[in-house]
Amino acid sequence: MAEYTSRKMFEWTEKLESDVLRLKNEEKMTYAAIAKHIGTTSNSVKHKVRRLQQAKGLEKYSHPKEKAELALPILESIRVRKGKPLRTLETHCGFGGMSRVYSQFGSVLGFDIVQDRIDACEASCEQFEGIKQDSEHQLLNLRFEKRKFDIVDVDPYGLPSRYFPHIFGLIDDGYLFLTFPMMGVAQINALTIKHYQVFWGIELSDKDEYIQKIVERLADYAYIEKKKITVEKVIKVDRIYRFVIKVEKIALTKLLGMRINRANS
Numbered sequence: 001m002a003e004y005t006s007r008k009m010f011e012w013t014e015k016l017e018s019d020v021l022r023l024k025n026e027e028k029m030t031y032a033a034i035a036k037h038i039g040t041t042s043n044s045v046k047h048k049v050r051r052l053q054q055a056k057g058l059e060k061y062s063h064p065k066e067k068a069e070l071a072l073p074i075l076e077s078i079r080v081r082k083g084k085p086l087r088t089l090e091t092h093c094g095f096g097g098m099s100r101v102y103s104q105f106g107s108v109l110g111f112d113i114v115q116d117r118i119d120a121c122e123a124s125c126e127q128f129e130g131i132k133q134d135s136e137h138q139l140l141n142l143r144f145e146k147r148k149f150d151i152v153d154v155d156p157y158g159l160p161s162r163y164f165p166h167i168f169g170l171i172d173d174g175y176l177f178l179t180f181p182m183m184g185v186a187q188i189n190a191l192t193i194k195h196y197q198v199f200w201g202i203e204l205s206d207k208d209e210y211i212q213k214i215v216e217r218l219a220d221y222a223y224i225e226k227k228k229i230t231v232e233k234v235i236k237v238d239r240i241y242r243f244v245i246k247v248e249k250i251a252l253t254k255l256l257g258m259r260i261n262r263a264n265s
């Protein structure tokens with residue numbers, strides 16, 4: 001207890017967070033009692049416990065371990081190749097499961113529509129700038145400002161369709177990590193059927209060609225932004241697919257394998 005009460009300025013640490021969760025969940029102490037024990041206010045403890053529990057709940061659906069394992073070798077190799085810190089954009093940073101990974105390699109710009117989640121990322125990452133905004137809209141600003149990133153992570157709960165084609169405009173030489181729900185995770189009704197048709201050319205009967213159709217349409221969206229893509233990996237984790245997509249800026253003539261005959265031009 002002395003280790004807590006001797007603090008001059010109260011500061012949350014990882015150890016303190018796990019102690020507080022244990023006191024609340026296992027020892028069933030009240031917020032007021034925990035607050036007194038560690039030397040802060042009851043409100044601060046209540047807020048912290050709620051956020052930690054939310055983050056734990058979210059982890060069940062956000063699969064941070066699998067996403068990190070997939071990204072790490074790529075981040076390491078691109079960091080070595082470029083020889084400078086990486087710039088990462090997260091359109092859905094959540095509680096920072098991946099922000100903590102990306103921020104080890106350089107700066108991270110993260111969006112989320114929930115302020116608590118932005119606060120959690122900022123508290124646990126050094127090189128993180130968080131903005132509480134709808135990234136679907138902010139993407140258009142970033143594109144207009146001609147911002148470029150080495151890594152872009154699009155990780156929504158639902159379909160990521162509305163981020164295309166513009167998201168490819170933010171990467172000239174780098175990677176897009178993209179989450180796509182399994183077909184049927186989104187409730188199937190007239191709206192979702194039409195959505196799949198319009199954005200991805202997918203019919204309900206296309207279940208076996210789901211990934212292939214997405215890959216084809218991703219290449220078309222990349223083409224609109226004058227980019228060549230290589231889908232290096234697609235893994236399935238629980239009810240989502242995670243795509244690893246290499247993105248390169250390329251002359252469209254080269255992409256289409258056209259030969260320019262300068263003599264006739």
Ligand SMILES: C[S@@+](CC[C@H](N)C(=O)[O-])C[C@H]1O[C@@H](n2cnc3c(N)ncnc32)[C@H](O)[C@@H]1O
Pocket residue numbers: 061062064067090091092093094095096097098099111112113114117133134135136155156157
């Ligand atoms: C799957 S979680 C993100 C998990 C996070 N990438 C991680 O690795 O831990 C999806 C997040 O998207 C946020 N969100 C939903 N709609 C959004 C939008 N339009 N713009 C930005 N964030 C959004 C939710 O609040 C939620 O935190």
